[in-house]
Amino acid sequence: MKIFFHIGRYFLLLTKVFSKPEKHKIFFKLIVREMDSLGIRSIGIVVIISIFMGAVITLQTAYNLENPLIPSYLIGLTARDSMILEFSSTIVGLILAGKVGSNIASEIGTMRITEQIDALEIMGVNSANYLILPKIVAAVLINPFLTIISIFVGIFGGYLASVFTGALAPASYIQGLHYAFIPFYITYALIKTVFFAFIITSVPAYHGYYSSGGALEVGRSSTMAVVYSSVLILLFNVLLTQLLLA
Amino acid sequence: MIELKNVIKSFNDKIVLNDISVTFERGKTNLIIGKSGSGKTVLLKAIIGLHPIDSGEIIYGDREFSRMPLNEKKLIRREIGMLFQGGALFDSSTVEENVMFPLEMFTNMTRAEKIDRVNFCLTKVNLFNANKLYPAEISGGMQKRVAIARAISLNPRYLFCDEPNSGLDPQTSIVIDKLIKEITLEFNITTVINTHDMNSVIEIGDKIVYIHEGNKWWEGNKDEILTAENKELEDFIFATDLMRKFKHHN
Numbered sequence: 001m002k003i004f005f006h007i008g009r010y011f012l013l014l015t016k017v018f019s020k021p022e023k024h025k026i027f028f029k030l031i032v033r034e035m036d037s038l039g040i041r042s043i044g045i046v047v048i049i050s051i052f053m054g055a056v057i058t059l060q061t062a063y064n065l066e067n068p069l070i071p072s073y074l075i076g077l078t079a080r081d082s083m084i085l086e087f088s089s090t091i092v093g094l095i096l097a098g099k100v101g102s103n104i105a106s107e108i109g110t111m112r113i114t115e116q117i118d119a120l121e122i123m124g125v126n127s128a129n130y131l132i133l134p135k136i137v138a139a140v141l142i143n144p145f146l147t148i149i150s151i152f153v154g155i156f157g158g159y160l161a162s163v164f165t166g167a168l169a170p171a172s173y174i175q176g177l178h179y180a181f182i183p184f185y186i187t188y189a190l191i192k193t194v195f196f197a198f199i200i201t202s203v204p205a206y207h208g209y210y211s212s213g214g215a216l217e218v219g220r221s222s223t224m225a226v227v228y229s230s231v232l233i234l235l236f237n238v239l240l241t242q243l244l245l246a
Numbered sequence: 247m248i249e250l251k252n253v254i255k256s257f258n259d260k261i262v263l264n265d266i267s268v269t270f271e272r273g274k275t276n277l278i279i280g281k282s283g284s285g286k287t288v289l290l291k292a293i294i295g296l297h298p299i300d301s302g303e304i305i306y307g308d309r310e311f312s313r314m315p316l317n318e319k320k321l322i323r324r325e326i327g328m329l330f331q332g333g334a335l336f337d338s339s340t341v342e343e344n345v346m347f348p349l350e351m352f353t354n355m356t357r358a359e360k361i362d363r364v365n366f367c368l369t370k371v372n373l374f375n376a377n378k379l380y381p382a383e384i385s386g387g388m389q390k391r392v393a394i395a396r397a398i399s400l401n402p403r404y405l406f407c408d409e410p411n412s413g414l415d416p417q418t419s420i421v422i423d424k425l426i427k428e429i430t431l432e433f434n435i436t437t438v439i440n441t442h443d444m445n446s447v448i449e450i451g452d453k454i455v456y457i458h459e460g461n462k463w464w465e466g467n468k469d470e471i472l473t474a475e476n477k478e479l480e481d482f483i484f485a486t487d488l489m490r491k492f493k494h495h496n
Contacts, residue, residue, distance in 0.1 A: 115334040116337075118328075118330065122328040122406075123328075123351065
């Protein structure tokens with residue numbers, strides 16, 4: 001039954017979050033700051049993981065498709081579609097749930113236990129709106145760009161793998177990239193990214209906002225935030241795939 | 247002036263505040279004292295609306311606060327300055343940004359006017375050349391002074407302080423106490439301080455309310471408290487050797 005309590009409280013928190021900001025100028029300033037903190041500072045990890053994953057997908061596909069009846073350019077196609085359909089949206093989402101999610105939960109949780117949130121409320125500031133809405137808006141705006149970067153870098157990683165390992169000819173890889181491209185896959189990936197961005201900011205914010213006690217509890221909230229965000233990302237991945245690709 | 251009428255607050259059927267009625271007067275430092283766990287922090291948080299009360303009334307001037315809708319409560323809260331036990335400064339903001347925060351949120355001052363006001367408030371609390379430092383870079387006493395500067399930046403009508411001396415040495419505690427007293431008199435505000443520091447009681451207790459197990463046990467001022475005939479209050483006041491020696495000498 002506790003799950004219903006949390007779901008109810010989460011949606012009540014969202015009603016506080018989605019109210020009119022006190023001052024639009026400050027709100028936009030916060031969005032820009034959060035875009036830097038949640039998005040720009042995640043580019044490094046997204047690039048590193050994507051380049052290696054693109055290379056690995058290419059190599060694994062190449063080593064598993066040694067049948068002469070299957071044209072080698074399909075390896076490029078597989079790498080491209082794997083990056084677009086699953087890796088750059090879902091796997092990057094899961095990685096960001098760990099990086100960004102724990103950061104948000106611990107930041108807001110620490111503010112809660114050190115009475116900074118109470119201080120905001122006493123000043124007459126809607127603390128949920130002030131602290132959480134800029135994070136959600138920033139992530140929803142910036143994460144699609146991270147996904148696009150991830151797609152390009154991952155595909156480039158596959159190309160590098162083809163060049164440096166000789167598992168397939170780079171020309172075949174590039175031919176595969178051009179073969180049977182379905183533009184809607186990009187739309188599908190970006191729609192998923194927007195949902196995941198909402199999850200990886202709002203769920204950890206909820207856990208941080210209702211933290212209590214001390215450092216131990218904040219750590220626990222941070223862990224719970226990552227676990228719940230990850231599970232929700234996987235759940236929504238299935239739902240959205242069924243809705244958008246079926 | 248803040249008036250409490252028959253305030254009752256409970257958590258999970260345990261009554262924490264039992265029928266508290268008291269008036270906190272303007273231009274005076276009103277102290278809530280009591281042992282740890284007596285309910286004084288809950289009382290302070292109930293007065294400012296962080297803990298909704300079960301029954302009773304909390305009246306700011308002539309405005310009944312406890313049953314107000316949130317948007318009206320917000321307007322009263324903008325007349326409130328609060329000094330939290332740990333300071334509650336925003337870690338990621340400098341001293342200047344902390345003090346400027348209420349001005350940014352609730353005024354249309356120009357940048358220059360805001361800087362002037364911040365410097366005025368920091369001067370009031372005797373804090374110089376600390377504008378660009380972060381809370382982690384200054385001492386506990388300085389953090390308390392920054393918190394006071396932030397609390398008075400919007401010219402509040404009400405100032406609340408939760409254990410302003412906790413974690414401070416006796417000399418710094420006296421500095422903070424005197425500062426709060428000065429500000430109360432200078433701006434003619436209603437100040438309510440939650441403390442169990444007897445030095446503060448003797449130093450600045452214009453009005454003192456002793457809370458015992460959620461009940462208002464005694465009410466008076468700093469001149470009356472040392473001669474009050476109330477066993478629980480006496481046990482609280484004369485708990486230390488120093489205070490017992492002081493009692494015997496007088």
